[in-house]
Amino acid sequence: MDPKRLSFWSVDPTSSNLLMFVIGTILVGFLIVFAISKAPTQARRPITWLLTFISGGVFVLFQYWPQPINFDKKTHLPANGVESVGVLLKDATSVFGTVSQVLAAFMLGLGIFSILRIHGSKIAKQQKDWVFSVVLLTAMFSMVLFGFWDFHIRTAIRTTDFDNPSNWGNVNMMRDFLFEGLLQQMDAAMFAIIAFFILSAAYRAFRARSVEATILLGTALLVIISLMGAVAGAWDGQVDAIAGTGSSKDLIRNLRVTEIASWIRNTFQTPAITGIKFGIGLGTLSMALRIWLGLERGGK
Amino acid sequence: MPDDKIGPWSIGSPFGQQYWDTGWFGLLFTLIFMTFIIVNILRARSSKELFIRRIPGLNAIDEAVGRATEMGKPILMVPGLSDPVNAIAVQAINICAYVTRTAAKFSNPILMCAYSASMYTLAQEVIRDVYQQEGVPERFDPDSVRFISDRQFAFAAGVSGIIHREQTAATFFLGEFYAESLIFAETANSIGAIQVASSTEATQTPFFIAACDYVLIGDEFYAASAYLTREPVLVGSLVGQDWSKLFAITCILCGAVSQSIFSCNHAKKVQEVIAASGGDKAKITEGIANVKKEEKSAFAFSKLFRPGDVPEDIKIDRPVNPDAPATPAEEEGGTK
Numbered sequence: 001m002d003p004k005r006l007s008f009w010s011v012d013p014t015s016s017n018l019l020m021f022v023i024g025t026i027l028v029g030f031l032i033v034f035a036i037s038k039a040p041t042q043a044r045r046p047i048t049w050l051l052t053f054i055s056g057g058v059f060v061l062f063q064y065w066p067q068p069i070n071f072d073k074k075t076h077l078p079a080n081g082v083e084s085v086g087v088l089l090k091d092a093t094s095v096f097g098t099v100s101q102v103l104a105a106f107m108l109g110l111g112i113f114s115i116l117r118i119h120g121s122k123i124a125k126q127q128k129d130w131v132f133s134v135v136l137l138t139a140m141f142s143m144v145l146f147g148f149w150d151f152h153i154r155t156a157i158r159t160t161d162f163d164n165p166s167n168w169g170n171v172n173m174m175r176d177f178l179f180e181g182l183l184q185q186m187d188a189a190m191f192a193i194i195a196f197f198i199l200s201a202a203y204r205a206f207r208a209r210s211v212e213a214t215i216l217l218g219t220a221l222l223v224i225i226s227l228m229g230a231v232a233g234a235w236d237g238q239v240d241a242i243a244g245t246g247s248s249k250d251l252i253r254n255l256r257v258t259e260i261a262s263w264i265r266n267t268f269q270t271p272a273i274t275g276i277k278f279g280i281g282l283g284t285l286s287m288a289l290r291i292w293l294g295l296e297r298g299g300k
Numbered sequence: 301m302p303d304d305k306i307g308p309w310s311i312g313s314p315f316g317q318q319y320w321d322t323g324w325f326g327l328l329f330t331l332i333f334m335t336f337i338i339v340n341i342l343r344a345r346s347s348k349e350l351f352i353r354r355i356p357g358l359n360a361i362d363e364a365v366g367r368a369t370e371m372g373k374p375i376l377m378v379p380g381l382s383d384p385v386n387a388i389a390v391q392a393i394n395i396c397a398y399v400t401r402t403a404a405k406f407s408n409p410i411l412m413c414a415y416s417a418s419m420y421t422l423a424q425e426v427i428r429d430v431y432q433q434e435g436v437p438e439r440f441d442p443d444s445v446r447f448i449s450d451r452q453f454a455f456a457a458g459v460s461g462i463i464h465r466e467q468t469a470a471t472f473f474l475g476e477f478y479a480e481s482l483i484f485a486e487t488a489n490s491i492g493a494i495q496v497a498s499s500t501e502a503t504q505t506p507f508f509i510a511a512c513d514y515v516l517i518g519d520e521f522y523a524a525s526a527y528l529t530r531e532p533v534l535v536g537s538l539v540g541q542d543w544s545k546l547f548a549i550t551c552i553l554c555g556a557v558s559q560s561i562f563s564c565n566h567a568k569k570v571q572e573v574i575a576a577s578g579g580d581k582a583k584i585t586e587g588i589a590n591v592k593k594e595e596k597s598a599f600a601f602s603k604l605f606r607p608g609d610v611p612e613d614i615k616i617d618r619p620v621n622p623d624a625p626a627t628p629a630e631e632e633g634g635t636k
Contacts, residue, residue, distance in 0.1 A: 066319060068316060190457055204511070285334070
């Protein structure tokens with residue numbers, strides 16, 4: 001094995017061949033995109049499907065092909081051909097995952113273009129609330145500018161300890177203010193709003209308008225009470241006192257609110273959620289299978 | 301050479317670590333499910349009438365679009381927070397495409413908010429295609445599909461702002477949703493919009509049920525395309541899913557019976573060990589350990605669902621990697 005080659009899919013970053021691999025990959029990528037763009041419309045779907053089938057096939061094969069037991073590729077080589085293919089497939093899955101990330105990164109440009117077009121035209125035409133669009137674009141460009149500037153300073157001056165705020169310059173402080181001081185705080189504020197929304201949604205949901213809603217209300221109340229330490233303690237204590245030491249004490253102790261809530265969770269909630277998750281899993285499998293085999297005709 | 305104790309499931313045979321003990325059963329299950337789905341797609345293609353039950357949440361789509369048309373207000377669609385695009389996102393966009401098709405017929409404006417740039421690109425293309433297929437490409441507004449932000453709560457704030465500013469008449473929240481689900485649903489509820497929602501995250505479904513008018517629960521989300529279009533491939537795969545569920549139910553019942561018999565036999569054996577030990581605690585402990593060892597090697601139906609872990613002490617004879625980093629000497633902190 002070439003010492004500079006870490007696996008079939010990757011090379012040592014210090015290797016002189018790295019640049020050649022990068023250029024080669026970019027050229028092949030552009031070639032594929034160019035070929036698809038020039039292909040007749042009827043041929044585009046089969047080409048896309050073929051690429052999907054090959055990429056998906058690697059993951060399917062990875063799941064089914066035997067993976068070496070207790071194997072560390074840093075210290076040992078595969079014992080036989082079956083193991084070699086297993087290792088190759090394992091390495092390939094991470095590469096295919098990275099390709100999808102690279103494609104997504106290219107699309108980010110389109111996303112930014114969408115924001116610029118919508119808010120740019122709003123500002124140009126001075127439509128209603130155009131000032132907010134100015135704030136949005138200013139915030140976006142400021143974050144990009146100070147984010148990259150800060151990154152550049154931190155990577156260029158390696159001798160300074162930037163974990164210590166006393167070493168920060170104006171740029172570092174500005175980035176920190178924008179990210180930690182504003183963005184994170186606004187994120188937290190949005191998250192906190194959920195508490196109020198839960199209350200208003202719960203109020204509507206728990207109104208006893210029908211038999212089902214009444215059952216829901218009763219069940220929810222029992223679970224809520226079981227989580228209120230003082231009330232649950234008093235309830236359980238009363239039940240224990242009634243149960244005493246008689247022959248039917250175990251039966252009566254089932255009426256403790258913590259027991260009832262636990263029974264509701266284990267007997268109704270968990271199986272119901274598991275059933276829902278199983279259905280979703282099957283649906284996802286079915287959808288993935290249709291996409292992989294080219295049977296899905298989305299948007300028709 | 302492989303250790304003798306490894307047995308036929310190890311590397312000496314064509315089985316790997318994911319097949320250790322009874323782990324092959326999970327993969328076999330997947331193959332069986334896939335077979336059911338493909339067989340039913342073929343059945344549906346051969347024009348067999350396959351039945352799908354009524355799903356109220358999907359019937360509500362036309363009602364919601366109709367109401368938006370009457371009010372002359374836009375329809376808002378959010379195809380979840382999938383990043384990158386996955387099967388859930390594709391399904392969400394499929395349903396949104398149906399909504400857009402209905403809206404295009406009535407010249408109703410739509411708004412679609414994308415969480416990720418890849419979702420935005422995909423949605424833009426699909427929605428444009430829908431308008432072209434309906435013969436009204438001029439009605440497609442490129443600004444109707446928007447990329448908002450790929451930060452969860454920035455996206456939540458952006459979508460909530462749009463709901464308030466545009467006063468949307470109908471909202472569709474379909475796909476992967478997390479903590480922001482209730483922010484969307486309650487904001488839309490506050491302006492009186494009719495809401496159809498579905499989340500593949502089981503933890504968010506109760507929030508949608510509490511706040512939305514119609515909710516697609518669990519796999520109803522995936523049934524939507526088949527229900528709305530009645531396309532044989534989709535209907536067939538839906539019936540295949542039902543077959544898979546029946547198969548799983550049968551396995552669960554068999555597993556429960558098998559586990560009951562297994563537990564009963566285990567209790568009997570433990571009783572025998574206790575009776576034969578004459579009250580010697582050491583003998584009881586040893587006897588129970590032997591019983592467990594026997595049971596572990598025995599084939600039981602319940603074991604199929606509990607694959608064993610690969611024991612760490614298994615040694616397999618492999619050539620040493622010549623590029624392996626040198627092991628430090630024992631006195632330098634290395635191990636023998």
